[in-house]
Every structure is written in C-alpha cells, then in structure tokens.
Amino acid sequence: MNKNEFLNSIFSEDKLTLSNIFDKINLAIKIRKTVYTNEFYTPDICNGLCRLANSLGIQIMQYGIFENSERNMLAFSEQEVDYFPVGLIKIENKSKFNNLTHRDYLGAIMSIGINRNKFGDLIVVDNSCFVAVSKDILSYIIDNLSSIGKCSCNIYELEPVSYNIPKIKFEEFTIIVSSLRLDCLVSSICNISRSKAVELISRGNIFLNYTLEKEKDYDVAFGTTITIRGYGKYKLIGDIGVTAKNRIKVLIKKFV
Template identity: 45%
Template sequence: MIDKAVFLNLIEYEDKNRLSNIYGKLLFAEKTNSTVYTEDFYPPNVWKVLERVSGSISVNVYSNGVFKDAERRIISFSSDEVWYYPIKLLKITNLSSFSVLCHRDYLGALMALGLKREKFGDLIIKDETCYLPVKEELSEYIITNLKGVGACPCKVEVVDVYDEIIPDFNFEEVFLIITSNRLDCIVSSLTKLSRTKAMEIIQNSKVLVDYVVVKDKDKTVEDGAIITIRGYGKFKYIGQSGVTGSGRKRVLFKKFV
C-alpha cells in the first residue's frame, strides 16, 4: 500500500483533510475487500491522478460523474470493476415562461440550500432544464426544498438513467496549429495573444489545468486535460490530429459553451 505522506503529495489539492479522508477510504477498501465510495465529487486533478497510479496500489480506482465528459466525479475503490454508484441524476425544470436561467442561477439556488459545492457534480443546461448528479442521500432533500431558482418556480424530479437520454456538454471544436504542447504555446494559440502576453496571463494565476492554478509556462499539456483561462473560457485538450508540412502539430480542443 502506498504511504500516506506519498499519497498526499501526489495530488495538488488545497484541502489535505479531504485527501486524508480519501486515503482512509482506500485503506478500508483494501482491508475489507469491498467497494468503497468517496462522500464527495472531486475534480480532475484528484480522480485523474488516482486512476493513473491505480496500478501501484492494491485496489482498482474508478470514477463516475454520470455524464460522458464529467469533470466532477465520485471516486470508488474496489478489487472488481464498479458498475453501481450511489448517485441520482436530478432534472430541475424552469416553470417560468418569462425568464431564462443560466448555470450561475442554478448553482446559486443549490448553494442557498446550504449545499457545499463538492456535494454535487457538473451542471448541464438544456433549454429550460438543468441536469444535476447528486449523492443519493441528498436527492430527496433537494426535491423537497428546491421550489424555485431566483424568481422562477421550478420542478425537481429524478431521471431514470436507464430509460431516458442523458445529456452531453455542448462543445465547440477548436483546431489549432502549435509548435509544442507547452502551456504558454497553447494559451497563446487559444487566446490569439502573443507568447509574451500568454506568459503574463499564466504568471497572474489566470490559467488552471485540471482545476489547479499553474504558473509554469513550460508545463506539458496532456491529452484530456481541462484548461481554464479566466476571461477566455474552458477547453478540453483532445489531442494531436496531424502534422503540418513544416512539422508543426495540428491539435484539437473542445471549448465548453
């Protein structure tokens, strides 16, 4: 089993108490040979690292956030493959025909119920409906107490994920030609700014990779990384799609819209 101090240093995450809790779940799964789930949803900088090192620990690591490209996920530890997760997918429908609600409106309404952000997953908005994964034990509380979002009345119900279509994120494909996978090069291309301006953005803590602020302009961006550039948007790096005649890389990003 991996040493606790080593485990805590593996992951760039500000709350070491929560990481200690994850480590305890890992130990319990190993000791009891059972499937154990985290109590909270975690961003990619946590579950990606754990999945990457699963081969060096005694149990397997899996994650699930309901949606295909979910960023925030429940993590599970098990010796067997995990098919079940204690998650409910809720559908919050705006009943007002006069107001259009956005991600911020739904998020604010949930936080106003006293819920911490880590207690629910990503929010996907489709037309006048917000889809929201939550832990099973919280679903009834939200259904009972969330009667409106802002000034708009709403209806909350559970989605049958086996019979109903699960929505996907909306993406806009962005094709770039870059010289390398260095962060400053990619930020420059995504923002259409000079390399010098891109480095300023990075140094001013405005760039996050998998939810972690990165100030190292030389950091290599890997396939699947989520890059957030404050003021410019959030992007998922899909990977290289080809090479130009001059030897530069042709790459694909998906921008969250």
C-alpha cells in the first residue's frame, strides 16, 4: 500500500498526522523492530489503522492506560508488545473550597506548552485528576505544573497498576428525538432550541468522533462520540424503544 492509498483509507482531516504515522509503520517494517508513536490518537485514527493492519503487513496495537480509553498511543510491530512509553500522573487539588473540572485540568496542562496529542484521557475523581501522558514529557509536566487556575496542586507519577487506575465515568440519560439528525440530537442533548442547535453546528462547535461536522441534517450512527463545545462530550449508545408518537428513545452517556 502506497502513501496515497493509505491516506485515503482512513477518514481523518489530519493528513499530516496520517503521513507521519505511515512513515513510522514503514520504519517498523524496514528495521523489523517495534516503533511507537509518541502521541495519542483519537478513535477515528486508531480504529482506522487497526482495520488496515493485515493490508499493511504489521501488527498495530493501541494503549491509553485506562480501560476503554478514548485516546491511545500506537505501536507497530511484528509481534505483540507488553510495554508502551506511557506514564500515569496524578494531580491533586490542594484547595478545599474550589472544585475543579475536566476542562480546568486540561487547560492547565496545555497552558504550560503541552500539545493536546502528547497526553491521553483525563479522569477526574473527587479532588484529583489522573492523566495518561507520553513518557517524554512526564517530567516536564511534573516540574512545571504547580497550580490549576488559582488552586495550588500536588502532582506526581503513579505506577500504572490496576489499583491505581480509575475507570472512566459516565452519566447516563435518555433523550427522545424524531430522528438521528445532528440538529435533533444536539437540541435534545443540550436542552436547547433547534435553532440554537443549528447555530452551534454552523459555528463549528460540534465534533463527531473528533472530526468537525457542520451539516445539520447529518445522520449520526450509534456508537458515535459527540463533542459539543461548551456542553461536554457524549456517547450515542443506542435505541431503547419508541414512544406512542413513534419518536425514538435514545440512550446517551456523558463523559464526566
């Protein structure tokens, strides 16, 4: 498979990232050794790559520390690997008066110059946040992150063993929609008018499986991750029935 065929086989707008991944795959095949990415990738890229593994003639494995992690580091190898250059850090909010959210921790890490692809999922538990990070920037984060907003914090590395790793949490709820059109779903998920939902879509505030979507009448498939800027990230789980008026009951999970 040549590079153009590879780029056209994975649905992602980030062709530069895909091109760099293709080069790493070819390097692993050439030197016959395991090659890792040093970044984390979203499901659209990870799942697309794994589907191409047989065609590429190499094993493609992904790892993000957390069970069912959304963002994962990749390894390209002739055989199974049991090591990834991924570390786990814990950030403890020292303030007893201010609760911090996922957005607060995410913004604080990026504010010290860390690219979003250099760390994976963040899980907030009580007054702490657990973050999967690339080993090459782990020490930099520990040395340079001293506060989250106005809240001072403690930060340190954890061994990624089962008792240290929290599970990704969701809040489940049900919506009722006339169809799985994007504008219908956004309106119901956010509890806003259809016109407001269309406005969010047209402004580029909606991402499906981490890819921008600006078509209000796009039919969204079950299993899709919907990110709505200003509202949160959601998973469209499935159809759980219909109402007497033949409207669809849909189960939604919100990442918390």
